Amino acid sequence: MDPLEHAALSGTDEAAMAAKAEDSPLAMALLREISAALADYLETGETAVIDLKSLPMLDADRDALADLLGEGEVTATLNVAGESEVRETGYAGVWWVRHFGADRKLAAEQIEITAVPEILLAHRDDIAAAADRLAASLKTDPPEPMTTLDRDTHHV
Amino acid sequence: MSDGRTLGQLLAQRGVSRRAFLKYSSYLASLMALPPAASRAMAEGLAKAPRQSVIWLSFQECTGCTESITRAHSPTLEDLIFDFISLDYHHTLQAASGEAAEAARHEAMAANKGKYIVVVDGSVPVGAGAIYSTIAGITNQQMLEETVKDAFAVVAVGTCAAFGGIPHARPNPTNAMPIRRLVKDKPVINISGCPPIPEAMAGTLAHVLAFGNVPELDSHGRPLAFFGDSIHDRCYRRPFYDKGQFAESFDDDGARKGWCLYKLGCKGPVTYNACATLKWNGGVSFPIQSGHGCLGCSEPHFWDMGGFYKPVSAPSDEVGPLAAIAVAGGAAAGVAAGLVHRAAKVKAKAAHTTVTVDDLEKTS
Ligand code: SF4
Numbered sequence: 001m002d003p004l005e006h007a008a009l010s011g012t013d014e015a016a017m018a019a020k021a022e023d024s025p026l027a028m029a030l031l032r033e034i035s036a037a038l039a040d041y042l043e044t045g046e047t048a049v050i051d052l053k054s055l056p057m058l059d060a061d062r063d064a065l066a067d068l069l070g071e072g073e074v075t076a077t078l079n080v081a082g083e084s085e086v087r088e089t090g091y092a093g094v095w096w097v098r099h100f101g102a103d104r105k106l107a108a109e110q111i112e113i114t115a116v117p118e119i120l121l122a123h124r125d126d127i128a129a130a131a132d133r134l135a136a137s138l139k140t141d142p143p144e145p146m147t148t149l150d151r152d153t154h155h156v
Numbered sequence: 157m158s159d160g161r162t163l164g165q166l167l168a169q170r171g172v173s174r175r176a177f178l179k180y181s182s183y184l185a186s187l188m189a190l191p192p193a194a195s196r197a198m199a200e201g202l203a204k205a206p207r208q209s210v211i212w213l214s215f216q217e218c219t220g221c222t223e224s225i226t227r228a229h230s231p232t233l234e235d236l237i238f239d240f241i242s243l244d245y246h247h248t249l250q251a252a253s254g255e256a257a258e259a260a261r262h263e264a265m266a267a268n269k270g271k272y273i274v275v276v277d278g279s280v281p282v283g284a285g286a287i288y289s290t291i292a293g294i295t296n297q298q299m300l301e302e303t304v305k306d307a308f309a310v311v312a313v314g315t316c317a318a319f320g321g322i323p324h325a326r327p328n329p330t331n332a333m334p335i336r337r338l339v340k341d342k343p344v345i346n347i348s349g350c351p352p353i354p355e356a357m358a359g360t361l362a363h364v365l366a367f368g369n370v371p372e373l374d375s376h377g378r379p380l381a382f383f384g385d386s387i388h389d390r391c392y393r394r395p396f397y398d399k400g401q402f403a404e405s406f407d408d409d410g411a412r413k414g415w416c417l418y419k420l421g422c423k424g425p426v427t428y429n430a431c432a433t434l435k436w437n438g439g440v441s442f443p444i445q446s447g448h449g450c451l452g453c454s455e456p457h458f459w460d461m462g463g464f465y466k467p468v469s470a471p472s473d474e475v476g477p478l479a480a481i482a483v484a485g486g487a488a489a490g491v492a493a494g495l496v497h498r499a500a501k502v503k504a505k506a507a508h509t510t511v512t513v514d515d516l517e518k519t520s
Pocket of ligand 1 (some may be wrong): 251373388389391392393394395396415416417418422423424425444449
């Protein structure tokens with residue numbers, strides 16, 4: 001990018017941030033905390049979690065923080081004892097995680113600083129159970145001859 | 157009843173993945189203000205724990221506590237707790253009755269010796285040879301003694317079990333006793349409230365399961381995670397209190413503007429509970445948000461505090477230890493409320509004028 005154009009852009013970014021800071025000092029404070037945690041993660045590999053529900057956040061603060069963090073490339077919806085939602089923010093390594101309980105009531109809301117939030121990973125115990133299940137079903141119930149692999153070979 | 161399998165294994169068979177444990181633990185860690193990183197340890201702890209045998213004893217009570225904990229809205233996150241415990245005896249909820257019910261209690265006690273948790277709601281009448289309340293031909297006192305003997309811990313849910321509650325109110329005709337007065341050699345966790353907040357009951361049980369120990373308690377035996385702050389500390393009307401803006405009656409201008417309910421008898425300043433943050437009925441509201449002062453239902457002697465509509469005033473015996481906790485916690489609110497300067501009060505009453513905290517603390 002042309003350095004001048006870049007400077008102009010980041011200038012607007014800064015102006016926008018300054019405007020937000022006035023709107024929500026809490027969001028700005030969180031942004032600083034996130035920035036420090038992200039630097040720590042790069043240096044030491046230590047992940048961090050910020051519990052948003054424990055903070056006296058108003059909707060305006062939440063909106064300001066969401067605006068400041070922006071949207072990333074990944075959004076995942078999980079069906080685990082109700083719904084959960086994991087979104088990457090505009091800053092790689094900064095994730096917005098929301099867990100819903102009954103009646104889609106927000107049960108937990110966190111910012112996670114990590115490569116990938118743990119809840120997205122399949123737990124080793126679940127993988128072990130799945131492997132057993134799959135092996136058992138192969139023994140009792142031979143799979144249909146037409147598999148994805150077969151289909152793919154046709155195309156090749 | 158537990159059969160040696162872990163909760164992780166048991167629930168996996170029903171399609172509950174380890175992600176659910178992680179999610180439940182994130183939810184609890186947030187509720188209990190545990191460091192967020194503790195949720196992973198909690199998830200692992202829960203998944204490795206056996207299903208917890210729970211024997212629930214109901215004595216002099218109204219069943220409101222059971223109503224509260226079973227008041228789950230739909231089978232999701234919040235009631236995973238019922239998958240973690242095996243409710244081996246609860247005379248209101250169990251299908252068995254009569255001798256079969258008592259046999260279930262004895263069986264659970266024998267099979268889980270030293271490991272089961274006894275939940276008690278209701279106080280125990282000990283007057284007149286304890287005959288005021290009996291179940292299955294024995295007095296409540298006998299049943300309590302017999303059942304806690306081999307327990308790991310006792311959880312007294314509700315203000316009746318924790319502090320005597322309404323049966324204990326003056327003149328206490330049955331000589332009703334709180335559980336802590338009768339159980340001396342086991343840890344007793346008090347989860348007071350009339351009824352207690354369901355999340356406080358579930359969170360405390362989950363803590364015991366996941367970590368195998370009793371959570372940190374306050375001087376009244378209540379988990380600090382839920383009873384560490386007073387209602388007043390976390391009340392959204394607090395800025396009005398601090399500015400001396402009080403409703404004087406339930407239909408005046410101050411009440412309509414949502415001002416502080418202190419003068420209408422709010423017991424928030426001397427009441428420790430999580431209503432202001434967790435709220436009720438799935439987070440919908442809590443008394444102060446609905447326009448009524450706090451009754452102080454999670455405190456000892458709440459029924460005898462001198463009237464629900466009388467402002468809390470000079471520290472009495474009951475207020476003493478609480479005020480001390482408030483100071484220790486860095487929150488002088490409870491003290492300030494107890495020592496409201498009379499002149500400041502009169503001045504505020506005159507026309508909802510502004511009284512600062514400094515005014516309130518300038519005590520005679
Ligand atoms: S006195 Fe009651 S209404 Fe007023 S701030 Fe305290 S808790 Fe809230």
